[in-house]
Amino acid sequence: xxxxxxxxxxxxxxxxxxxxxxxxxxxxxxxxxxxxxxxxxxxxxxxxxxxxxxxxxxxxxxxxxxxxxxxxxxxxxxxxxxxxxxxxxxxxxxxxxxxxxxxxxxxxxxxxxxxxxxxxxxxxxxxxxxxxxxxxxxxxxxxxxxxxxxxxxxxxxxxxxxxxxxxxxxxxxxxxxxxxxxxxxxxxxxxxxxxxxxxxxxxxxxxxxxxxxxxxxxxxxxxxxxxxxxxxxxxxxxxxxxxxxxxxxxxxxxxxxxxxxxxxxxxxxxxxxxxxxxxxxxxxxxxxxxxxxxxxxxxxxxxxxxxxxxxxxxxxxxxxxxxxxxxxxxxxxxxxxxxxx
Amino acid sequence: xxxxxxxxxxxxxxxxxxxxxxxxxxxxxxxxxxxxxxxxxxxxxxxxxxxxxxxxxxxxxxxxxxxxxxxxxxxxxxxxxxxxxxxxxxxxxxxxxxxxxxxxxxxxxxxxxxxxxxxxxxxxxxxxxxxxxxxxxxxxxxxxxxxxxxxxxxxxxxxxxxxxxxxxxxxxxxxxxxxxxxxxxxxxxxxxxxxxxxxxxxxxxxxxxxxxxxxxxxxxxxxxxxxxxxxxxxxxxxxxxxxxxxxxxxxxxxxxxxxxxxxxxxxxxxxxxxxxxxxxxxxxxxxxxxxxxxxxxxxxxxxxxxxxxxxxxxxxxxxxxxxxxxxxxxxxxxxxxxxxx
DNA sequence: TTGAAAGCGCTAACAG
DNA sequence: CTGTTAGCGCTTTCAA
Numbered sequence: 001x002x003x004x005x006x007x008x009x010x011x012x013x014x015x016x017x018x019x020x021x022x023x024x025x026x027x028x029x030x031x032x033x034x035x036x037x038x039x040x041x042x043x044x045x046x047x048x049x050x051x052x053x054x055x056x057x058x059x060x061x062x063x064x065x066x067x068x069x070x071x072x073x074x075x076x077x078x079x080x081x082x083x084x085x086x087x088x089x090x091x092x093x094x095x096x097x098x099x100x101x102x103x104x105x106x107x108x109x110x111x112x113x114x115x116x117x118x119x120x121x122x123x124x125x126x127x128x129x130x131x132x133x134x135x136x137x138x139x140x141x142x143x144x145x146x147x148x149x150x151x152x153x154x155x156x157x158x159x160x161x162x163x164x165x166x167x168x169x170x171x172x173x174x175x176x177x178x179x180x181x182x183x184x185x186x187x188x189x190x191x192x193x194x195x196x197x198x199x200x201x202x203x204x205x206x207x208x209x210x211x212x213x214x215x216x217x218x219x220x221x222x223x224x225x226x227x228x229x230x231x232x233x234x235x236x237x238x239x240x241x242x243x244x245x246x247x248x249x250x251x252x253x254x255x256x257x258x259x260x261x262x263x264x265x266x267x268x269x270x271x272x273x274x275x276x277x278x279x280x281x282x283x284x285x286x287x288x289x290x291x292x293x294x295x296x297x298x299x300x301x302x303x304x305x306x307x308x309x310x311x312x313x314x315x316x317x318x319x320x321x322x323x324x325x326x327x328x329x330x331x332x333x334x335x336x337x338x339x340x341x
Numbered sequence: 342x343x344x345x346x347x348x349x350x351x352x353x354x355x356x357x358x359x360x361x362x363x364x365x366x367x368x369x370x371x372x373x374x375x376x377x378x379x380x381x382x383x384x385x386x387x388x389x390x391x392x393x394x395x396x397x398x399x400x401x402x403x404x405x406x407x408x409x410x411x412x413x414x415x416x417x418x419x420x421x422x423x424x425x426x427x428x429x430x431x432x433x434x435x436x437x438x439x440x441x442x443x444x445x446x447x448x449x450x451x452x453x454x455x456x457x458x459x460x461x462x463x464x465x466x467x468x469x470x471x472x473x474x475x476x477x478x479x480x481x482x483x484x485x486x487x488x489x490x491x492x493x494x495x496x497x498x499x500x501x502x503x504x505x506x507x508x509x510x511x512x513x514x515x516x517x518x519x520x521x522x523x524x525x526x527x528x529x530x531x532x533x534x535x536x537x538x539x540x541x542x543x544x545x546x547x548x549x550x551x552x553x554x555x556x557x558x559x560x561x562x563x564x565x566x567x568x569x570x571x572x573x574x575x576x577x578x579x580x581x582x583x584x585x586x587x588x589x590x591x592x593x594x595x596x597x598x599x600x601x602x603x604x605x606x607x608x609x610x611x612x613x614x615x616x617x618x619x620x621x622x623x624x625x626x627x628x629x630x631x632x633x634x635x636x637x638x639x640x641x642x643x644x645x646x647x648x649x650x651x652x653x654x655x656x657x658x659x660x661x662x663x664x665x666x667x668x669x670x671x672x673x674x675x676x677x678x679x680x681x682x
Numbered sequence: 683t684t685g686a687a688a689g690c691g692c693t694a695a696c697a698g
Numbered sequence: 699c700t701g702t703t704a705g706c707g708c709t710t711t712c713a714a
Contacts, residue, residue, distance in 0.1 A: 007486075009692090010691065011691075011692095016671040019700075020700070020701045020702080021691090021692080021701090022694090022700075023699090023700060024695095025692070026700090029693095032699095033699060033700075034699070034700080035699060038700090044369045050482070051694075052456055052459055052460040053691085054460060054462065054690085054691050054692070055457075055460045055461045055462070056398075056401040056406075056461070056462055056690085056691080057397075057401050057690070057692040057693090057706090058398045058691075058692055058693075059397045059692090059706090060395075060397040060398050060401055060690090060691080060692070060693090060706050060707070061693040061694080061705075062693055062694085062706085063706070065397070067695080075416070075426040075429065076419075076423045076425070076468070077422075078420040081416050081417040081418075081422040082417045084416050084417070085415070085416040085443070086441050088416065088442075089445075093442075097442070098441075099440055099441075099443045100437070101437075102426065102429050102433075104430075115393055116396075116438060118348075119393040119394055119396045120396045121395065121396065121397055140389070192700050286638070291604070293689030311695065330609075337697080351707065351708065352707075352708095360684075360685085360707080361684070361686075362685090362707090362709095363685055363710090364684060365711080366708070366710095367709095371711095374683065374684075375683070375684080376683065376684095379683085379684090394707085395707050397707080397711075398706070398708040399706035399707080399708055400690095400707090400708090401690050401691070401692090401706090401708070402689075402690050402708045402709040402710075403708080403710085404709095409708090565683045683714105684704100684713105684714085685708080685712100685714080686711105686712090686714095687701105687711090687713100688709105688710085688711080689708105689709090689710085689711100690707105690709085690710100691706105691709090692705105692706090693704105694703105694704090694706105695702105695703090695704085695708085696701100696702085696703085696710100697700100697702075697703095698699105
């Protein structure tokens, strides 16, 4: 009663049908070697007995897993959960399963997970690195060993890699230029940092626009502080404390914008009436606070899809593949409620 | 150059150190058989060469994977991404990796994923079923085969299972009773359905309270429609079209509440000034729209943790384990901004 | 304390 | 078209 009933094996089917294991194995994979009749008989029996192949054994002998490994910093985060979902969907469509691991923004966990995935013999890895990842040696080694690897959104600054990112610099530039053209005299930037490509490039795009238009920068209004809710919340509170409020804020992420919104709410500052905010994010987020922010639209779904496309290319053409960096365009989405303000 | 360099195997280490594979294998696992000295030498070399055990081989021979399989309907959803994250974290703390699969609310995909996970020889499964899952045969079979399985939040209505759920009925009851006690005469309920335990029980809790207080129900204000944003959005629009607006709405989920919010926004109805809304959700969501909704607080983190705790119990004590249904309490969180209204 | 042999369940290569 | 043989890389007896 309480003993685990042994699952049915290839061999069991073989014994029942009085054929060899190989015949069964081939029949189940629709191998042309096997007659249609035999194939049908085998499949029927397999179905009847609820036969499930043992993945471990299968992968061990075929040295192929049909698995894609994924490492992301977080799950419960608008941007990442959207990317994850699109990667899972795209992989699934191509008969690949995805094994997800979470680095929790910790470089050490990231490394451990990468090793775990390698030891699971993933056919390929898709990675979005942590903010603190500075040692790229392991990625270097992976590339040398010709294990397909693609970075999404957050990528190490390193030659010879394949990546799918968005045009962060251009997005930040456009969002800043928009504000300048609109005639705002008080422009702030909240969130981000220069530790990682996305922060670096958004900062660069911002400053580039400011410089191009000879805009004088108020250092009190330029605040890094990371990419989370707290970056926005604390950033806005600190600006408020200094007395002078900006008219426009470029928020580094959607969570940061929400943090700003919350701080503003607490302080009696109205968004978007008193301050217009643009943040990086996805237009699907707009449901959450209708028509309050502008967005530098990040095509999350496409990011995931392209990453999968790339990794499959690497998997399927290991000999001819050349590293590729795909940069997706962003769009500036302006909310009507703001323009009316 | 373009040839995959073979990963180092146990045997390679053995050859180098002039000992047998077994010695290496044991040494790496700190087996007491092996002398401290040998163990140290082995580990040193393994480190140096970057040896990574082959998971497939390991699992195949040990018939244990240290893997927990997880099946959820969605990822990019407040509730699920929070649950997923907490399950990953709890499993990780216990040296288990989690393999996540997404059913996309489709019963067929769910079944396929379950089979995939079984074939991967998961040590246990954690599942939150889809809204359309009506055939529980596969779960029945899993239980019969003594594969540990735990349902979180969404569980089939079936004896002998282990599950971790929240007290949906009680939460809905409390949220409804609160509105009645506050003196509201116009109470609505938007979202949900009776296909699945969570919808059924929330409906029951709502009607129970209404009945207990002899409250006359306006059928126009009782709208099912599922658990997503659109349920709230369409639900509110349809109520609005009928002319009479409620004073209070019990929204079935947080996305549904956001849908209501968006519809109200478009129609010029103010939340929370014109209508007070309570929704099922997690208090961490409150950052998103500060102090606008009340919450029937679902302890997402605890849900995940308890599910992992349960599954580990089943894995570690297969002989003595008895099915267990854990029901977590909800709290009603009232927003101050509402009480001031 | 160490090692040789057998096997986990499957697939690939070759033979019949 | 079917079967035999030999592994995949590791762990688990059991013997030395």
